[in-house]
Amino acid sequence: MNDTISDRRKDLRARHDRVMGQGAPLFYDEPIQLVRGEGVWLYDVDGTRYLDCYNNVPCVGHANERVVAAMHSQAATLNVHSRYLHENVIRYAERLTSLHHDGLESVVIVCTGSEANEIALAIAREATGRAGIVCTDATYHGNTPEVAKLTHRPVDRPAAGVRSIATPQMYRPSTPGLSEDQLCDGAIADLETQIAAFESDGTGFAGAIFCPLLANEGLTNPPAGFFERMVDVVHRAGGLVIADEVQAGFARSGSWWGYETVGFRPDVAVVGKPMGNGLPIAGVVAPHDLISNFRQRHRYFNTFAASPLQAAAGNAVISEIESRGLVDQVARVGADVKSELQQLQPERPSMGDVRGHGLFIGVDWVHPGTTDPDPDGAAAVVEAMRSRRVLLSRAGEHGNVLKIRPPLIFDSEHADILLEAFAEATDGTLGV
């Protein structure tokens, strides 16, 4: 019987690799075949139930009833492109912009975060008439060619129009022994250097793009005030600040937006992943004049975007977050999980650091007695957690930061399950 199930999964895997191509990414040594989801739970084809501590897209829960009903009702009524007027699309856009500070009053709605970040870069470049974009060194802002230039590029190999700064790593300083203040001063100086380089090589400086949580850098967590200083430098140089809220936004950090949690006001906010609880939707929120300038230059149209279906899902997601008080819940549950994980550290020297905001928590996995990253050990924890029926993953420039990022509806009862499994999986006697 087990052989049959295993054979079937092998066959499915072979079909997957054939039709999707070799190298289409799959999680886990033996991939999971999912068939059903509900709230924070996922079920595989054998009926095994997993606690989902990884997926941020289904933010208000897998198969959320309100979102499913709203999408169904709208799909059965009308779904059409944005060159006709539709009351609910406009209302959704107004609602989305009203969640940001007053200056961000207009939006370009698109389908994916990559599309949105490409537009954000164009807006910054066209508003300033200059091309240079500064990003962080281990970042990811999408998979299309123009934003892919931002992906993990060492400072000494700049792409045309892109330069990166060394992200200040609080736990693992680039130069051992540097204090937090010295690391932040170094990053600020690096930002100034890259801006000056753009100015002296004729590129000119258009702006900077940051994930407020520095998620792909491993949630490095610089101290309060750091981002405000970065913004000051960007603004003094005449650039725009783009907050990439694709991972950080929609209550993930215990505020509506990551930029609120870390304390700055962007000129452009890019939103995505959780917006439609799984329906493709993303957007660029910015001042009216910047959006209008972009519209008029490009006559931008996106076939599937700003549709009644997107608006229905998007409105339902915002309503769920608001009516269930998820911003506060995320802050509360996330703080508890982080604190409980920190209590496990003394007996687990591989847990070098526990950090993050809200329900986006990283555990920096190291070789005991050092701060040296241990990606293989982290990978083993991910597999050990899977065998304990809890799904999580890894992040960071070394791939050694365990990434705990469950749906926003994750509550204390789920935290208990996660923590018990984590304590077991990382107990030295169990072989991890």
Added chain:
Amino acid sequence: MNDTISDRRKDLRARHDRVMGQGAPLFYDEPIQLVRGEGVWLYDVDGTRYLDCYNNVPCVGHANERVVAAMHSQAATLNVHSRYLHENVIRYAERLTSLHHDGLESVVIVCTGSEANEIALAIAREATGRAGIVCTDATYHGNTPEVAKLTHRPVDRPAAGVRSIATPQMYRPSTPGLSEDQLCDGAIADLETQIAAFESDGTGFAGAIFCPLLANEGLTNPPAGFFERMVDVVHRAGGLVIADEVQAGFARSGSWWGYETVGFRPDVAVVGKPMGNGLPIAGVVAPHDLISNFRQRHRYFNTFAASPLQAAAGNAVISEIESRGLVDQVARVGADVKSELQQLQPERPSMGDVRGHGLFIGVDWVHPGTTDPDPDGAAAVVEAMRSRRVLLSRAGEHGNVLKIRPPLIFDSEHADILLEAFAEATDGTLGV
């Protein structure tokens, strides 16, 4: 009462322009506020019913029951990203590739046609190790920066890595008096010239991308054998041929694919718009080794793509096309519409040419007694048709080609309504 409705619509328009930005595109002098769709019909907020002769995305009809039910059922069960295995996603990918010729056996599923075309260009460039892409001169392959370089760029102002050829215009030759054969020979020679230019300037030639129906060029309709000759030239130069089937595919032309209708076999096929009847989904279909090569180089992942929700909608669309025999219906109804329109030509000298394939028909609107394009006249016809409650639009490099492109379920009874309205709207005594 009418004032109130008009005031409300003005207010909605003002809200739209504020929140979406000035310049977000809207159809018609006075935009239509839609509230409901069913089959080939659309209803505005006042209850007015329009015959939809424009929208290709809801290919199996607005609010199609099978698609709506499939999406609802799947959204209520599971919708998650593609790094877990899912039987129905793999089955959909297999079904989609099996609709193409044998060489095209693998697929990268994405969300938008722009994303898909960006990947197709990357595949051609990486497979050949060369950068140069040839396209046609009045084309459109998407709105993201890399594919936007292909948009309507005169031959004498090439972008880096992109050169365009003069599309052979059968009805309105670039040099008056040239025969069809001479025009085609000229285009072939132009293709050879652009390839040689890439080779001599060090760019190298990667491949060519064509919409098989030359839709954005105004459905220019070169004679049988033309595309086969183009493909031969591309292959002899070591390049790949990309068929952009985003508009041409999914039974639109009376075959499953536009490349079948015009008679060639692409190396890469890009599919999009109608795939999910309105759900964002697109894809790149290509040989297994090309897809695998792309996967391995980029570790490409798309958050919302290759999801169970996309697969559910995509499968339902294919099932509808197959079970309702829409490929044949489109061929039959489309041929009738074209023929009936051609019968209107003698009394309407502005109808310079009627052409197209299947349910993608263009009427080249000219100043009477000439072949000079008349975009203002075409725009007036579009408005006059709207006042007769029929929706269509314009295409072509001059914007003077009336574009008739209804959902695939458009049948003879709908054709009669279209043709009666068109005959009225274009009757000289009615002021157009």
